[in-house]
Amino acid sequence: MNRVVITGIGMITAIGNNVAENLDSLKNRKHGVGPINYLETTLKAELPAAEIRFSNEELASLAGVENPDYYTRTALLGLIAAIEAFDDGINKYGITDNSRTALISSTTVGGMDKTEKHYLDYLQNDTYSHLVQTHNCSDSSMKICDRLGLRHFNTTISTACSSSLNAILFGAKLIRHGLADRVIAGGTDALSKFTLNGFNTLMILDKKHCRPLDATRTGLNLGEGAAYIVLESEEEAEKYQKDIYAELSGCANANDAYHQTASSPDGYGPYLAMKEALDMSGLKPEQISYINAHGTGTDNNDLTEGLAIGRIFGNKIPPVSSTKPYTGHTLAAAGVVESIYSILAIREQLLFPNLNFSQKIEELNFAPVTTLQKAKIDHVVTNSFGFGGNDSSLVLSKYTSNQ
Amino acid sequence: MEAYIRGIGNISPQLSWDKADFPAAMNVYEGNRLKCIEPDYKEFIKPIQMRRMSRTLKMGVAAAGRCLRDAGVDVPDAIIAGTGLGMMQDTEKFLTAIIENEEKFLTPTAFIQSTHNTVGAHIAVMLKCNKYNLTYVNENLSFESALLDSMIRIQERSSENVLLTGIDELTDAYFTISKNAGFWKEDIASNAHLLEHSGAGSIGGEGASFFLVTGNEQADNYARFRGVSTFYKPSSDDETLAFINDFLASKDLEPKQIDLLITGMNGDPKSDAVYERMQKMVFADIPAAYFKHFCGEYHTASGFAAWMAAMILKTQKCPDGIMLNGQQVPKEFKNILIYNQTKNTNHSLILLSAC
Numbered sequence: 112m113n114r115v116v117i118t119g120i121g122m123i124t125a126i127g128n129n130v131a132e133n134l135d136s137l138k139n140r141k142h143g144v145g146p147i148n149y150l151e152t153t154l155k156a157e158l159p160a161a162e163i164r165f166s167n168e169e170l171a172s173l174a175g176v177e178n179p180d181y182y183t184r185t186a187l188l189g190l191i192a193a194i195e196a197f198d199d200g201i202n203k204y205g206i207t208d209n210s211r212t213a214l215i216s217s218t219t220v221g222g223m224d225k226t227e228k229h230y231l232d233y234l235q236n237d238t239y240s241h242l243v244q245t246h247n248c249s250d251s252s253m254k255i256c257d258r259l260g261l262r263h264f265n266t267t268i269s270t271a272c273s274s275s276l277n278a279i280l281f282g283a284k285l286i287r288h289g290l291a292d293r294v295i296a297g298g299t300d301a302l303s304k305f306t307l308n309g310f311n312t313l314m315i316l317d318k319k320h321c322r323p324l325d326a327t328r329t330g331l332n333l334g335e336g337a338a339y340i341v342l343e344s345e346e347e348a349e350k351y352q353k354d355i356y357a358e359l360s361g362c363a364n365a366n367d368a369y370h371q372t373a374s375s376p377d378g379y380g381p382y383l384a385m386k387e388a389l390d391m392s393g394l395k396p397e398q399i400s401y402i403n404a405h406g407t408g409t410d411n412n413d414l415t416e417g418l419a420i421g422r423i424f425g426n427k428i429p430p431v432s433s434t435k436p437y438t439g440h441t442l443a444a445a446g447v448v449e450s451i452y453s454i455l456a457i458r459e460q461l462l463f464p465n466l467n468f469s470q471k472i473e474e475l476n477f478a479p480v481t482t483l484q485k486a487k488i489d490h491v492v493t494n495s496f497g498f499g500g501n502d503s504s505l506v507l508s509k510y511t512s513n514q
Numbered sequence: 515m516e517a518y519i520r521g522i523g524n525i526s527p528q529l530s531w532d533k534a535d536f537p538a539a540m541n542v543y544e545g546n547r548l549k550c551i552e553p554d555y556k557e558f559i560k561p562i563q564m565r566r567m568s569r570t571l572k573m574g575v576a577a578a579g580r581c582l583r584d585a586g587v588d589v590p591d592a593i594i595a596g597t598g599l600g601m602m603q604d605t606e607k608f609l610t611a612i613i614e615n616e617e618k619f620l621t622p623t624a625f626i627q628s629t630h631n632t633v634g635a636h637i638a639v640m641l642k643c644n645k646y647n648l649t650y651v652n653e654n655l656s657f658e659s660a661l662l663d664s665m666i667r668i669q670e671r672s673s674e675n676v677l678l679t680g681i682d683e684l685t686d687a688y689f690t691i692s693k694n695a696g697f698w699k700e701d702i703a704s705n706a707h708l709l710e711h712s713g714a715g716s717i718g719g720e721g722a723s724f725f726l727v728t729g730n731e732q733a734d735n736y737a738r739f740r741g742v743s744t745f746y747k748p749s750s751d752d753e754t755l756a757f758i759n760d761f762l763a764s765k766d767l768e769p770k771q772i773d774l775l776i777t778g779m780n781g782d783p784k785s786d787a788v789y790e791r792m793q794k795m796v797f798a799d800i801p802a803a804y805f806k807h808f809c810g811e812y813h814t815a816s817g818f819a820a821w822m823a824a825m826i827l828k829t830q831k832c833p834d835g836i837m838l839n840g841q842q843v844p845k846e847f848k849n850i851l852i853y854n855q856t857k858n859t860n861h862s863l864i865l866l867s868a869c
Binding site for chain 1: 593598599600605608609610612613616617618620621622625626627628629630631632634635636638639641642643644645646647648649650651652653655656659662663666669687690691692694695696743744745746747748749753859
């Protein structure tokens with residue numbers, strides 16, 4: 112089977128406009144959670160979030176877009192991250208033929224940021240008709256295709272908070288089956304009143320900075336962001352002597368089949384996702400050097416994810432951390448944001464700390480990493496679990512050539 | 515890479531629920547909107563559950579139940595869904611509550627059920643299906659994406675049963691929004707006049723097209739999916755031509771081996787002109803049909819076309835009124851090609867063949 116490797120990365124989150132800035136923030140404990148500034152919501156005063164500190168006009172200028180009024184914030188974030196990944200994994204090598212480059216993107220609420228602003232207008236008149244179709248989840252994907260000149264297969268996935276891990280998983284399938292030479296895979300989500308209020312009604316938002324994998328955790332902080340990676344076969348990467356960031360050695364998707372929003376008590380779906388991803392990689396649990404947990408900071412997720420980790424790794428649990436205190440929960444983008452952090456962990460041989468930890472969860476037999484540490488990192492598991500029981504896991508490995 | 519259709523569950527504005535009705539005469543709807551004929555949900559959903567379920571979710575659950583029963587499968591090995599707009603009713607409900615109550619006094623139910631993966635997830639919970647579960651949301655390539663993933667899945671694991679779905683609902687609010695945005699023809703008498711009305715736009719539609727597909731060949735399967743391909747914003751007709759020819763070549767087919775071309779003609783002059791040019795360039799002598807007067811225009815309408823193609827291949831009968839320009843109905847159906855696009859943006863080809 113073709114080995115699938117990662118040759119380009121790009122991202123924007125509340126802790127940086129690109130990969131280098133994100134790495135710098137991770138190393139220096141600079142988190143992005145704070146008062147909401149740009150999103151127009153009455154919840155500003157009570158709920159913090161990891162908002163990207165730019166207006167839409169400023170983001171448009173970062174994305175090189177001329178008429179920001181036609182772009183949703185979701186599309187602007189997507190463009191910024193996708194352009195960086197494209198430059199890094201494709202442009203930099205002078206590749207101009209993208210007739211077999213596919214885009215697999217993902218988002219949870221598409222262009223909701225525009226819809227919630229103009230919904231009553233949409234219903235009453237045609238003043239904002241040009242924006243109606245920006246609601247569609249495919250709108251940001253199509254804008255990325257237009258900008259990068261992609262004509263080949265493109266699609267968009269929406270499986271709530273696991274969306275972008277599934278985009279990577281499907282992208283890897285296209286590569287393995289020879290249906291594309293290169294795939295740009297990832298996701299984008301902007302903060303919206305819709306999601307902020309939705310999570311608020313579920314009473315799973317922390318009014319303070321979130322504390323994942325901590326006994327005193329009381330919920331998550333929402334974030335926004337976008338990230339993309341370039342996937343291709345080892346053979347294709349070698350053709351252009353590309354610098355390979357990591358190998359995608361395993362990926363799996365399972366369903367908890369328990370409840371629309373809550374995980375099963377023993378985290379069966381998360382267990383299946385991790386187990387099947389490990390099986391595909393051919394690695395044994397003890398070969399995993401680090402787990403970048405989904406670790407949202409909700410009571411339910413962190414307990415069930417922790418139990419599932421315990422079931423697989425027994426009493427030899429590798430270092431674990433959740434990086435969500437840095438970026439907030441970026442929903443559809445979370446999986447790919449954390450995949451890039453896992454790749455950086457491999458590249459830098461660094462474990463990133465789980466901020467705000469003080470007290471171990473009683474039911475679990477491990478505590479997360481709390482300081483930046485040098486470590487030998489060969490294989491990383493990263494998880495994303497979502498509403499609808501959609502659970503996915505990846506195994507990312509340090510790339511070693513067979514030759 | 516072939517996927518055999520073992521079971522079908524279809525809800526549409528036509529008599530598609532009971533396969534014994536095929537090929538039924540077209541239901542005629544006045545104006546520019548077609549609504550699904552909904553089945554009796556009680557057979558599939560308990561009344562207590564039904565109260566909280568949106569119309570999309572009810573249609574999805576019923577179509578899934580019907581499809582699995584038709585195939586004789588209790589629990590599928592994968593659920594792969596396609597939807598252009600997802601759960602519009604719950605999205606509108608939660609959004610309206612946010613606006614009207616200025617972000618106060620909100621309850622979570624509509625939000626929980628508004629996520630695009632709700633239908634696939636709900637079916638998984640109902641069937642206790644822990645397997646592969648994905649939802650594609652890419653406008654009029656949503657069903658095609660789900661089909662491609664289903665076919666890859668079957669190529670990797672030939673014995674698996676995949677529940678492949680395409681679903682979209684046209685809510686009253688979205689009909690108004692899309693009408694204001696000029697999506698639909700004004701003053702059209704009925705769906706029977708779709709191609710005679712020369713104004714811009716199409717007619718609104720909706721539907722749930724569910725298939726149980728498998729790698730297992732059995733004589734009584736409906737038909738088989740042999741391939742799907744998509745192409746985005748061609749810069750010229752020659753590029754589109756190359757896309758179509760490459761796809762046919764990859765299946766070792768020449769255009770003349772296509773017994774029926776089902777186009778996505780929707781009455782919009784700008785969109786339909788593309789088909790007319792491609793018919794001249796590639797499919798000059800191929801009998802050609804259309805289907806959107808049966809189901810209306812919506813993102814997963816190609817799922818309805820796939821249902822129609824499968825039924826034609828199975829029964830070797832063709833519904834009245836689908837042939838373009840008064841062409842003769844072919845005598846035999848072996849290969850049917852579905853070609854869908856809107857406004858020359860997202861193009862897709864789906865090839866089905868008789869078993």
